[in-house]
Amino acid sequence: MRTQTEKAKAFRALHERPGAFIIPNPWDAGTARLLAAMGFEALATTSLGVANSLGSATVSLAAILDNCRAIAEATDLPVNADLENCGAHEPKAASHAIRLAAEAGCVGGSIEDATGDLSNPIYDFDLAVERVQAAVEVARSLPFPFTLTARAENFLYGRTDLDNTIRRLQAFEAAGADVLYAPGLYDLATIKTVTSALKKPFNHVMGFADPTLTVPLLSAAGVKRISVGGAMARVALAAFLKCAHEMKDHGAFTHVREMAPMKEVREAFAKGAVA
Template identity: 35%
Template structure:
């Protein structure tokens, strides 16, 4: 498939009630392993890519390294690739769009794009984030690529008290609607695990809703019944792989 065909295929995989499942990768090797396991599309996780290069999450990984990682994946795997691009390494709409263009140039067909102020505190105001989404959409449209912008809100991830999540749902729905109007294609709500709240957001969202698997989250079949359109695993696969590596290494060194 060419890039446009991959982008269209990726869009088609997002179906409410029949979600695409993305087991997040961090390099070309893990991309090949997940592709060989039967994945229909691939997605990086920013935490995992950063950790694999010795950096912390939060745009600490130099952007050229991230772009090169995406390029190495698209060079060897003929599946749609979405890149977790955090805040696009720019607070300004024009800068964000220019940076995302670098991912388009190396073959990516989508991004996660969050509303957290990566270099500061809190979230961007709704209109500020919508302006950044509009700029990215305009850039992608100018290249005739149906680029998939998975618009992420960090409302729930930033609130560790799960009992307070119900009070954030209305704001999340408002943000989702604004992001959709600005050109978003998916609505990502990491940190949310309450089934009733997930179902409420799915019902209110015109976009396929992305849930990240974490401890306490419903299983895939339950999420599908709630109306979810995309399921991702975030840093889970990387942490699992590193723990296995440590255990195997420890077993070897304990014999020396």
């Protein structure tokens, strides 16, 4: 089993090698092990996936961290934590989530500028930068190279001011963030505009983007890391609802033809588990 430092160094190396890599988003230990068995090199948690599994529209930092721990312990892969706004508005209070994510076994994590308040969804520029600075300070104090991702959430909240988004990302970069992230960018031209304005690695999430984009296209556009956010969890939920509707509305069960073969699943669980 790799140590946390070894995982952290392996995660950093993925961001330094040529081309883009995919970091999929499991939502529990089982899905983490399936992805590990398939040969993915790192995993990222999804707060949306956690919320869905709990039957809630929102999720607490404590629940996020419990999920981080379960996924980090499930495989030998590096895990990046989706920490939303880190559970607090004040910079130092928010930065504490970085240490908690590390204690849960993660080797990377994100802080975003979304407030969680739909009436005022994005932190003011100066406060957003201060929050990233505080998170960087905690990340640098850890005994291994924690990879900090700073997220500019404008596009998810209808604020399609690209210049403002780039300004925020550049400020987060200057504050010391290791990876930059702006969810909600849809087309390749916009993605290229953002990546060309940055020097640090950029994470692009496919859950909100043109689904015809591919790894080679995104890599050529300057993307380093490709995640899917809650997309896989939502696809699984769509399949669940399809089964439920067939039973409730038609009294039928044809969905059983599409069940995953349990022998294959259990073999993958065993393969993807921590050695």
